[in-house]
Structures are given as C-alpha cells and as structure tokens.
Amino acid sequence: MPTVVIKFLIDLLIFAVAPVVAYLVRFDFGRGGYVYDAGIYALLTLPLKAAVLGLFRQHRLIWRYVGFEDLWSLVRPVGVYVVGALLLTVWLRSWLVVPWSVPPVEGLLAFLLMCGARLVARGRLDRRQPPQAGQTPRRALIVGAGIVGRVVAGELLRHPREQLTLVGFLDDDPSKRGKSLLGVSVLGSYPHLAQVVRERGVNLLVIAMPSAGGRVIRRYFDRAQEIGLEARIVPGMNELVGGQVTVNQLREVRIEDLLRRPPIRLDDDLIRSYLEDKAVLVTGAGGSIGSEIVRQVVRFRPRHVLLLGRGENSIFVIEQELRRTWPAIKTTALIADVRHLERLEGVFRQHRPDVVFHAAAHKHVPLMEAAPCEAVGNNVFGTCNVAELCLRYDVACLVNVSTDKAVNPSSVMGATKRVAEMVVADASRRAGPHQTFVSVRFGNVLGSRGSVVLTFLQQVRSGGPVTVTHPDMTRYFMTIPEAARLVLQSGGMAHNGQVCLLNMGQPVRVVDLAQDIIRLSGAQDVDIVFSGVRPGEKLHEELFASAEQTEVTTHGDVFTVRSEQPEPQILGRLLQDLGDAARGSLDDEVYRLLRATIAQNELKPKEPYAQSLSGAL
Numbered sequence: 054m055p056t057v058v059i060k061f062l063i064d065l066l067i068f069a070v071a072p073v074v075a076y077l078v079r080f081d082f083g084r085g086g087y088v089y090d091a092g093i094y095a096l097l098t099l100p101l102k103a104a105v106l107g108l109f110r111q112h113r114l115i116w117r118y119v120g121f122e123d124l125w126s127l128v129r130p131v132g133v134y135v136v137g138a139l140l141l142t143v144w145l146r147s148w149l150v151v152p153w154s155v156p157p158v159e160g161l162l163a164f165l166l167m168c169g170a171r172l173v174a175r176g177r178l179d180r181r182q183p184p185q186a187g188q189t190p191r192r193a194l195i196v197g198a199g200i201v202g203r204v205v206a207g208e209l210l211r212h213p214r215e216q217l218t219l220v221g222f223l224d225d226d227p228s229k230r231g232k233s234l235l236g237v238s239v240l241g242s243y244p245h246l247a248q249v250v251r252e253r254g255v256n257l258l259v260i261a262m263p264s265a266g267g268r269v270i271r272r273y274f275d276r277a278q279e280i281g282l283e284a285r286i287v288p289g290m291n292e293l294v295g296g297q298v299t300v301n302q303l304r305e306v307r308i309e310d311l312l313r314r315p316p317i318r319l320d321d322d323l324i325r326s327y328l329e330d331k332a333v334l335v336t337g338a339g340g341s342i343g344s345e346i347v348r349q350v351v352r353f354r355p356r357h358v359l360l361l362g363r364g365e366n367s368i369f370v371i372e373q374e375l376r377r378t379w380p381a382i383k384t385t386a387l388i389a390d391v392r393h394l395e396r397l398e399g400v401f402r403q404h405r406p407d408v409v410f411h412a413a414a415h416k417h418v419p420l421m422e423a424a425p426c427e428a429v430g431n432n433v434f435g436t437c438n439v440a441e442l443c444l445r446y447d448v449a450c451l452v453n454v455s456t457d458k459a460v461n462p463s464s465v466m467g468a469t470k471r472v473a474e475m476v477v478a479d480a481s482r483r484a485g486p487h488q489t490f491v492s493v494r495f496g497n498v499l500g501s502r503g504s505v506v507l508t509f510l511q512q513v514r515s516g517g518p519v520t521v522t523h524p525d526m527t528r529y530f531m532t533i534p535e536a537a538r539l540v541l542q543s544g545g546m547a548h549n550g551q552v553c554l555l556n557m558g559q560p561v562r563v564v565d566l567a568q569d570i571i572r573l574s575g576a577q578d579v580d581i582v583f584s585g586v587r588p589g590e591k592l593h594e595e596l597f598a599s600a601e602q603t604e605v606t607t608h609g610d611v612f613t614v615r616s617e618q619p620e621p622q623i624l625g626r627l628l629q630d631l632g633d634a635a636r637g638s639l640d641d642e643v644y645r646l647l648r649a650t651i652a653q654n655e656l657k658p659k660e661p662y663a664q665s666l667s668g669a670l
Contacts, residue, residue: 134163191257194240
C-alpha cells in the first residue's frame with residue numbers, strides 16, 4: 054500500500070476516534086449512557102473528515118522531516134472541520150444528543166493526536182543507528198551549528214551505512230558553546246579545532262556554513278590542511294533549494310567557495326520587473342556564461358526562453374535541462390550563427406523577443422591573436438547584427454556581454470570586444486525612449502570554459518607542473534553565477550549606452566591562485582613553472598579607462614561607466630573597412646583597422662594596443 058494512503062488512513066482513524074473520546078470526556082467517561090449517540094455522530098461526520106483531509110493534502114507531508122511549521126499547518130484542516138461540524142450539529146441536535154462542546158473538543162484531540170503521530174514517525178526515522186558490524190566508521194566534526202548543520206547532522210546520525218560518526222560541532226557563535234544539537238555537543242569554535250580533532254579522533258571536517266564568506270571558509274579549510282584533516286563542504290543555498298541535504302551531497306571544497314571576497318548579492322525584485330512574463334533570447338546559450346544566464350533567467354518566470362547558439366550539442370544539453378527542471382516555461386532551441394543576418398532576422402521576426410542577452414563571442418586571447426578575421430566576424434559583426442535587429446524589432450532591452458580586456462586593449466579579442474561596446478552604445482543613440490542598450494564587463498570567470506582554473510586543475514590531476522605565465526600577473530575574478538546575475542541586474546538598472554561593472558575586490562595574483570588550487574586539491578610535490586606572457590596578454594587588467602566617467606548605482610556592488618564614443622559616420626566607415634578586411638581574410642589590415650579604431654576613440658595619450666601590435670605587423 055502506498056505510503057500516502059497509509060498516512061491518510063492514520064489521520065482518518067485518529068479523526069474517527071476523537072469524537073468518541075470527546076463524548077467520554079463530556080459525559081464523565083460513559084456515565085450518561087450516550088454510546089449510541091457518539092457512534093452515530095462519529096459515522097455521520099466521517100465523510101466530512103475525509104473530505105477535509107483530502108482537500109488539505111496533509112497525507113503528502115514527508116513525516117521524516119516534519120517541523121513546527123508542518124505541525125502548525127494542521128490547524129487549518131482541523132479548524133475547517135470544527136466549523137463544518139458545528140454547522141452540522143445544528144441539524145443533528147433535533148434528533149441526536151450532540152453537545153456543542155463535542156466538535157471543539159474532538160478537534161483539539163485530533164490535532165494533538167495527529168501531531169503526536171508525526172513526531173513519533175519522525176523519531177523512529179530520525180533515531181541513531183549503530184554502524185554495521187565489522188566496519189570502523191569515520192569520525193566527523195561539523196562546522197556550523199545552524200539550520201544547515203542540523204540537517205547534515207541528522208543525515209549523519211541516520212545513515213550508518215555511510216560509515217560516518219558525528220562527534221560534535223564547532224561554531225563561532227560563543228552563545229552556542231557547551232550546548233547541544235540533536236544530542237551532540239558544540240565543542241568550541243575555530244581556535245579549538247586542532248584540540249578537538251586530537252582529543253576526539255576526528256578525520257573528516259564538514260563545513261556546513263553555505264552563507265559564510267570565503268574568508269571564513271578558507272580559514273577553516275586552511276587549518277584543516279595544516280593538521281592533515283580531510284575537509285568537505287555542503288552545497289550552497291542555491292543548490293539546496295527544492296531538495297534535502299544528504300550525506301552523498303557532501304563534496305570537495307571548490308575554488309569558487311574560496312573567493313577572496315564575499316559573494317555579490319543582487320536585487321531580485323528589479324530583475325523580475327523586466328523579465329517576468331517576457332520572451333527572452335540568449336545568444337551563445339550553450340556556453341558556460343550563456344547557459345548560466347539561462348538558468349538565472351528562468352527563476353524569474355519568463356513567458357518564453359529562446360536558446361540560440363552554433364553548437365548543437367551544447368544547446369541540446371541546456372534545452373533538456375530546462376525541460377526537466379522548468380517544464381512549465383516554454384523553451385525553444387535555435388541553431389544559428391549571429392554572423393548570419395538573414396537567419397538571425399528570421400528568429401527575431403518569428404519569436405519577437407522582449408529582452409536579449411548577447412553572450413555569443415570568441416573569447417580565447419591567444420587563439421584570437423592568430424585568427425583576427427574570425428574574432429572580428431563574430432565579436433564585432435555578430436554584435437552589429439544583434440544590435441540592429443533589436444532596434445528593428447523594438448526589443449525593450451539588450452545586454453551585451455563584454456570583458457575587462459576591452460579596457461586599454463592589448464589583444465585582438467579585447468579590441469574586438471571594445472568595438473562591440475561601441476556598436477551597442479551607438480545603437481543606444483538610435484533607440485526609442487522605452488529601449489535600453491547596455492554592455493557588461495566581466496573579469497575572469499572561475500570555472501567557465503577556457504578558465505585558468507580548469508587548466509590548473511587538469512595540470513594538478515596530471516601530476517604537474519602547473520604553468521603560470523608570469524609571477525606578477527594579476528586578474529579580477531568572479532564566479533559564473535555572479536557573472537550571470539550581473540548581466541541580469543544590468544538590464545534593469547543601467548541607462549542607454551552605459552557599461553556595467555561588478556565590484557570584484559582587489560585583483561588576485563594568478564600564481565597565488567595556482568598555489569591555492571594545488572593546496573586545495575591535496576596534491577603533493579606539484580611544481581609551478583613560468584612559461585612567459587603569451588601574445589596579447591597584459592600583466593594587469595583594468596576595469597575602466599582613465600577617460601571613462603565612473604558613476605555609482607543604487608546597488609553598492611555595481612557601478613557604471615560611460616565611454617567616449619566616435620561620431621556615427623566615423624564608426625560606420627571604420628566598421629565598413631573592418632568588414633571588408635575580415636571577409637577578405639586580410640589579417641594585417643584587420644590589425645591596422647583595429648588599432649585605428651581604438652586610437653581614435655580611447656582618447657588617451659598612450660595606446661597600449663597600438664604598441665602591442667606594432668611588432669606583429
């Protein structure tokens with residue numbers, strides 16, 4: 054018999070017995086001789102009880118995880134029944150002995166008995182179980198005696214087959230020290246870690262603080278590494294939504310969890326205001342950034358999500374993910390290249406998007422140095438096509454994904470992205486009063502395709518060495534979710550022609566990042582070698598140029614800049630020449646024109662991009 058049916062029958066049995074007890078209480082435990090009336094009343098009210106229980110679906114509650122809120126929710130069905138029973142009593146009293154006190158008393162009894170049944174069931178499922186015979190369990194210490202720590206502790210206590218024994222908690226809140234959670238003591242805080250590990254024989258540290266900043270997590274993890282203790286971290290809060298934490302979900306600490314700054318939180322209400330019930334087109338939707346933008350977009354309930362990209366496999370993967378996780382949202386996969394205007398216009402004509410996130414681009418710096426015509430075709434003229442069609446088909450918002458490499462660019466990739474920013478800003482001049490055209494500059498995105506983090510991890514797994522281009526090279530870093538949220542935030546807060554940036558804290562030395570990855574991976578004797586700066590790379594990236602005007606926004610971690618723009622006629626002529634050179638595969642001419650475009654529009658006494666390319670011509 055299904056579990057939900059059993060739980061329904063248990064509740065119904067409790068409800069059926071409650072009026073008999075209520076009669077006994079009312080008439081001094083049977084001294085009034087009203088057993089017949091009690092039985093008739095119980096039978097007549099039984100259909101009403103079954104209807105109320107079915108309406109409020111209490112039998113679908115997972116009793117294993119029942120909490121105060123679940124118990125309190127029983128007040129509604131019991132209250133509805135009591136009101137209905139009192140109305141029924143008006144009729145029954147004409148021919149049956151039914152005291153007015155019986156419905157309220159039986160309602161109270163039913164409420165208490167149903168709460169008791171749920172707590173007993175939870176207690177039986179939540180009880181500690183001894184480990185299997187013949188096996189020695191690992192001894193775990195949980196950092197964080199909060200809500201998530203309690204859930205993880207419950208899983209550890211219930212699952213001896215996982216061979217994990219919980220010995221205690223650590224928590225930095227001094228008021229929790231010496232207290233217990235699920236019968237397990239809070240043994241101290243960070244300074245007591247080594248002592249607790251030594252005294253209790255701990256060999257696994259479980260960090261259960263998904264809302265803590267990177268510095269806090271890093272401090273515990275670094276200390277665990279120093280004393281030879283294995284560390285795991287539970288999934289973050291975004292990964293916990295819609296499911297329960299289990300022992301099997303404990304995972305290795307990821308570099309994304311150890312940013313050297315707190316993760317950025319953005320304004321969901323602002324994003325929802327322009328995405329809800331809209332048709333949203335994402336170009337490059339199969340890429341690491343594009344696919345994360347899609348995952349963030351669907352949280353705000355758009356009417357229709359259009360997934361556009363060249364790679365059929367990556368588009369298929371994100372399409373299937375959305376159909377599985379968000380089946381109620383209409384999703385359309387579109388295989389297309391942003392460089393092909395006719396195909397792209399067909400998409401706009403048929404689907405009429407309200408919002409466009411343009412993430413399709415070539416982004417690999419050394420590869421684009423060797424293929425400048427391809428970089429121009431995709432990054433510049435793909436953006437031209439998207440911007441023109443957004444104007445033509447009255448798109449309310451276009452957000453173009455750019456990069457910090459577009460500032461004082463020293464590479465073909467950076468220069469093409471800077472020109473793409475110019476294209477979007479130029480389109481904003483022709484936009485209607487209800488349209489917004491903006492760009493967003495990213496730093497290096499941790500974990501994205503081609504990310505230095507993935508390269509370092511692969512090198513560590515292969516036994517090294519880890520190759521870093523230069524000991525002094527620095528980069529700004531952000532996580533994939535931060536990058537996607539910044540894109541969404543920018544569409545709701547920026548003004549036409551502006552460029553949005555995220556406050557990414559201080560730049561990080563790449564060699565420090567490499568050392569972190571080696572240490573976090575638990576690798577031994579992995580060397581770091583310096584391979585030299587590659588073509589197009591700079592030692593230090595910048596977020597904005599000296600000539601750009603910086604403006605603070607209503608969100609403290611997001612700010613905007615407005616760049617100097619060329620006259621439309623000058624930009625148009627340069628783009629025409631650039632297009633002719635790219636179509637003709639004239640690499641030298643593309644270099645020259647990119648240099649001219651940057652030189653005319655950055656308005657600086659020094660053009661680092663022109664200097665960097667001088668040796669290549």
